[in-house]
Amino acid sequence: MNRIAKFHKVSFHQFEESWKEEFPDTLPEEIQEIYDGIELPRRATKGSAGYDFFSPVDFELKPGETVKIPTGIRVSMREDWVLCIFPRSGLGFKYRLQMNNTVGIIDSDYYFSDNEGHIFVKLTNDTNEERTISIVQGSGMVQGIFFQYGITEDDHANEVRNGGFGSTTKNQ
Numbered sequence: 001m002n003r004i005a006k007f008h009k010v011s012f013h014q015f016e017e018s019w020k021e022e023f024p025d026t027l028p029e030e031i032q033e034i035y036d037g038i039e040l041p042r043r044a045t046k047g048s049a050g051y052d053f054f055s056p057v058d059f060e061l062k063p064g065e066t067v068k069i070p071t072g073i074r075v076s077m078r079e080d081w082v083l084c085i086f087p088r089s090g091l092g093f094k095y096r097l098q099m100n101n102t103v104g105i106i107d108s109d110y111y112f113s114d115n116e117g118h119i120f121v122k123l124t125n126d127t128n129e130e131r132t133i134s135i136v137q138g139s140g141m142v143q144g145i146f147f148q149y150g151i152t153e154d155d156h157a158n159e160v161r162n163g164g165f166g167s168t169t170k171n172q
């Protein structure tokens with residue numbers, strides 16, 4: 001098995017800043033409590049490919065609702081690997097819980113961004129049965145799988161990433 005990565009928590013400062021941006025009404029002591037309760041992603045069994053990312057809080061999504069969650073997690077990994085974040089099958093099968101970007105691509109150089117490589121997940125309840133989804137704190141909401149990737153023979157990319165979501169496409 002290739003051991004090529006390590007999960008870490010982002011600093012409390014980074015978590016607090018991101019959390020306040022998404023949920024401005026959260027009290028400072030609550031943010032500390034949420035941060036302290038965050039666990040690193042884990043595989044459920046020896047043969048599981050996916051590292052479950054656990055929800056930092058209880059939350060509910062009514063039909064059509066969307067939430068962007070700062071996970072409190074960053075990942076260091078070898079340069080030729082990528083972490084892909086996918087929905088969990090159970091939540092997809094039962095509720096049509098979707099990731100807004102369908103798959104989250106976490107690049108190895110994201111770790112070195114000013115935001116510490118803080119991983120976010122954006123989820124939408126896309127139910128067609130009018131079901132509300134309840135996720136409890138500490139339960140798996142999405143799963144991440146590491147893949148090794150190749151590059152083309154004539155690839156000379158040398159830009160340096162800082163941030164995510166369009167950070168490398170400012171001039172396009």
Ligand SMILES: O=c1ccn([C@H]2C[C@H](O)[C@@H](COP(=O)(O)OP(=O)(O)OP(=O)(O)O)O2)c(=O)[nH]1
Pocket residue numbers: 085101103104105106107108110118119120121122163164165166167168169
């Ligand atoms: O669900 C996601 C997807 C991405 N990211 C972070 C990690 C990734 O390395 C960075 C950039 O993502 P991506 O390369 O998919 O975004 P982009 O829109 O192509 O932007 P960029 O120009 O920054 O590559 O954002 C997340 O935290 N969650």
